[in-house]
Amino acid sequence: MSEAPLRFDGHVAIITGSGRGLGREYALLLSRLGAAVVTNSTTASTAETTVKEIINAGGKASAHVGSVADLINNAGGADAVDFDQAYDSQLWDMLGVHVGGSWNITQAAWPYMKRQNFGRIIMTASHMIFGGAQQSTYGAAKMAVIGMAKALAIEGK
Structure with missing residues (x-):
């Protein structure tokens, strides 16, 4: 028994943090699988580079969203800081990017x-949810994102 290939034809996919790294790879992959991709990055030049790569590979990048089928909340970063040296502002900044950013774009979609x-939402997490030296702010933010994902999975049924 053969399975049908995974395709995203006719889907609009929004991918945050798609200017580089994992987000860029998600954008290129979904484009190859037929999705029109909306890129997002903290710098316009990295998002534009991803768009050019998508178009040069024969894919579609979209600036206008009439519908959203797929959302990948990938934007974020990490700060290595010892817990006893961390400032409250570092925690709030980390939560703002990972949790606040995911909250805002998900609420819009x-x-x-x-x-x-119909819709699929992916929240990018990390093995740091299990703990790691100098990763208390990052781990806290990623655990909050997982909690949000679990709540949305129940609410969206």
């Missing part, structure tokens, strides 16, 4: 997904 009775 949620009505589209509800209306069409």
Whole structure:
């Protein structure tokens, strides 16, 4: 028995942090699988580079979203800091990027997904949820993202 190939034809996929790294790879992959990709990055030049790569490979990049089928919350970063040296502001900054960013874009996409009775949301986490030296702020943010994902999975049914 052969399985149908995984395709995203007709889907609009938003990928945060898609200017480089893992987000860029997600964008290129979904484009190859047929999705029109909306890129997002903290710098316009890295997002534009990803868009050019998508188009040069024969894919579609979209600046306008009429619907959203797939959302990958990937944007973020990490700060290595000893717990006893960390400032509150470092925690709030980390939560703002990982949790706040995921919250904001997901809240914007949620009505589209509800209306069409379909949508996939991926929250990028890390093995640091299990702990790691100098990763208390990052680990806390990623655990919060996982909690949000679990709540949305239940609410979205």
